[in-house]
Amino acid sequence: DQQVKQNSPSLSVQEGRISILNCDYTNSMFDYFLWYKKYPAEGPTFLISISSIKDKNEDGRFTVFLNKSAKHLSLHIVPSQPGDSAVYFCAASARDNDMRFGAGTRLTVKP
Amino acid sequence: DVKVTQSSRYLVKRTGEKVFLECVQDMDHENMFWYRQDPGLGLRLIYFSYDVKMKEKGDIPEGYSVSREKKERFSLILESASTNQTSMYLCASSLSETQYFGPGTRLLVL
Structure with a gap:
């Protein structure tokens, strides 16, 4: 039972444009959400997070939006750069519980 | 700067062998995790530990x-x-919600 779903396995975007990665979850107890970025042959690195008390968190070119009623979050990258090409994992956790990850979306930013 | 290290980047083993994957973190984190990553399945949690x-x-x-x-x-x-059990194995550690990952061990079982 996958509680965190990333329905797009891949996304291709032109350099300078906006990248939007989506994530849906089913467990209403989740109260903390994270995005990780993973390059080949490396471990995932933490990118940005959001608590359920917020609906938006911004860090430079990266913004995460949370829609609790729809159980949906998204990661916006603008402007996209070729170095952003990686696999992005969405993750969610509930208080005192372990984290659940989505299957990942491979982003390709074309020069 | 958090550092999580894993003993091997690549490992090839034979069916039936006993395999040890080691993970060390240097940030005094209470929580540690082992995941495996497979295409289309994301990261799946194998075991975790909140204390020694x-x-x-x-x-x-x-x-x-x-x-x-x-x-x-x-x-x-x-x-x-x-x-x-051929897969990429990832170790992580955390103090709170954010987990920090090691570089991974790619294990091939023949």
């Missing part, structure tokens, strides 16, 4: 065991490796 000598099963513990004798070290053990 403590372990909890994750979503896919079958065929694996763990050991946490010291706070900084969390070992994953494949008692008798099988071909369906």
Whole structure:
């Protein structure tokens, strides 16, 4: 039972444009959400997070939006750069519980 | 700067062998985790530990065991490796919600 779903396995975007990665979850107890970025042959690195008390968190070119009623979050990258090409994992956790990850979306930013 | 290291980047083992994957973190984190990553399935939790000598099963513990004798070290053990355990294994540690990952061990079981 996958509680965190990333329905797009891949996304291709032109350099300078906006990248939007989506994530849906089913467990209403989740109260903390994270995005990780993973390059080949490396471990995932933490990118940005959001608590359920917020609906938006911004860090430079990266913004995460949370829609609790729809159980949906998204990661916006603008402007996209070729170095952003990686696999992005969405993750969610509930208080005192372990984290659940989505299957990942491979982003390709074309020069 | 958090550092999580894993003993091997690449490993090739034969079916039936006992395999040890070691993970060490240098940030005095209480929590440590073992995941495997497979295409289309994302990261799946195998085992985790919130304290020394403590372990909890994750979503896919079958065929694996763990050991946490010291706070900084969390070992994953494949008692008798099988071909369906060929995967990328990722260790992580955390103090709160954010987990920090090691570089991963790509294991091939022949």
